[in-house]
Amino acid sequence: xxxxxxxxxxxxxxxGKRIMLECSxxxxxxxxxxxxxxxxxxxxxxxxxxxxxxxNKGEISDGYSVSRQAQAKFSLSLESAIPNQxxxxxxxxxxxxxxxxxxxxxxxxxxx
Amino acid sequence: GQSLEQPSEVTAVEGxxxxxxxxxxxxxxxxxxxxxxxxxxxxxxxxxxxxxxxEETGRFSSFLSRSDSYGYLLLQxxxxxxxxxxxxxxxxxxxxxxxxxxxxxxVKP
Numbered sequence: 345x346x347x348x349x350x351x352x353x354x355x356x357x358x359x360g361k362r363i364m365l366e367c368s369x370x371x372x373x374x375x376x377x378x379x380x381x382x383x384x385x386x387x388x389x390x391x392x393x394x395x396x397x398x399x400n401k402g403e404i405s406d407g408y409s410v411s412r413q414a415q416a417k418f419s420l421s422l423e424s425a426i427p428n429q430x431x432x433x434x435x436x437x438x439x440x441x442x443x444x445x446x447x448x449x450x451x452x453x454x455x456x
Numbered sequence: 457g458q459s460l461e462q463p464s465e466v467t468a469v470e471g472x473x474x475x476x477x478x479x480x481x482x483x484x485x486x487x488x489x490x491x492x493x494x495x496x497x498x499x500x501x502x503x504x505x506x507x508x509x510x511e512e513t514g515r516f517s518s519f520l521s522r523s524d525s526y527g528y529l530l531l532q533x534x535x536x537x538x539x540x541x542x543x544x545x546x547x548x549x550x551x552x553x554x555x556x557x558x559x560x561x562x563v564k565p
Contacts, residue, residue, distance in 0.1 A: 379555075384464070386543055386555035387499070402552070434498060444489065444501030445553065 347371045350435050350448035357425050357455055365420045365451045367435030373446075375439065376418040378402075378410060381432040381450075390433075393418055425455040458482035458546045460556035467562045474531045476559045478544030481525065487547040488520050488527045493558070494540045502529070502542075531561070539563045 348369045357363050367376065374395050379387040379402075389402030391410040399410060407429060409421045422429055435448040460480040468474045478488065487506040491499040503511050505520035505527060517530040531538055541558040548554065 377552075384557055386557045387553075388555070389552060392552060444504060445491075445499075447498035447500070449498050 346449065347446050348435055348437055348448035350433075350451050352451060353449065354452045355454070357453070359426055359455055361425050363422045363425055363453070365422075365433055365435075365453070367418045367420070367448055369416050369418075369435075369437045369446075371437050371439070371446060372415070373437035373439045374415065375437060376412070377436045377438070377445070378408075378418070378420045379434045379436060380404065381434060387434060390420065422453075422455075425453075427455045429453065430455050458485070458548060458554035460544050460546050460554060462542075462544050462556045462559045464557065465560045465562070467564065468534055469564050470534055470536060472534050474534060474561060476529045476531070476542055476544070476561070478527045478529070478556055479525055480527075480544070480546050480556075482546045482548065482554070484548045485522075485546055488518070489545040489547060489553070490516075490518050490529045491543045491545055491555075492540050493543065499543060504547075534563050536563050536565070 351366045377392040378390040381387045388404050393399050393412045396412050411419050433451045436445040438445045462478045489504045490502040493499045503518040510519045515532045520527040541560050543558045544556040546554045
């Protein structure tokens with residue numbers, strides 16, 4: 345099994361719908377992140393969490409919300425999806441002792 | 457905030473050497489990382505420079521000069537499988553990362 349698992353892998357949804365992207369990890373890391381990737385723009389941070397009780401906004405949090413249900417689970421919600429939220433979404437975990445991030449395989453979201 | 461600049465694309469032949477430069481402007485900077493991403497895949501961690509100097513990991517090396525706000529990734533003995541996008545990534549307090557726009561490396565036979 346992958347260290348960081350994202351579901352679904354692909355999703356097409358309509359404008360105005362609520363959608364949740366899920367992420368779970370088996371690495372035992374406290375720190376979890378959600379990034380979005382658009383062509384030519386690299387990855388941009390949406391939200392991050394350093395433990396179950398800690399949630400922080402990233403650089404592009406508008407239109408998104410998150411929930412840290414457990415150390416291993418961090419979900420991203422789009423309350424009312426819009427077409428410019430069409431992107432590739434990545435969940436990641438990190439541990440200061442190990443260095444580097446471990447990314448999930450990504451969720452390709454299309455809002456029509 | 458942070459911003460990192462890197463070339464958008466580099467093309468080279470198998471066996472060649474490629475250097476991807478990265479300049480950055482950042483507050484609270486504490487290190488430069490490099491990630492590789494193949495088309496359709498997830499970014500994977502390559503290297504991390506917390507201090508000035510060269511870090512070598514097999515065919516890949518990474519360099520950092522904090523006084524110049526500059527770093528590079530050196531890919532040696534290029535192989536076809538090295539065709540991918542490479543991101544320089546700035547670290548900041550709280551282990552938050554800021555990604556550059558990525559450099560697409562195309563390796564030709």
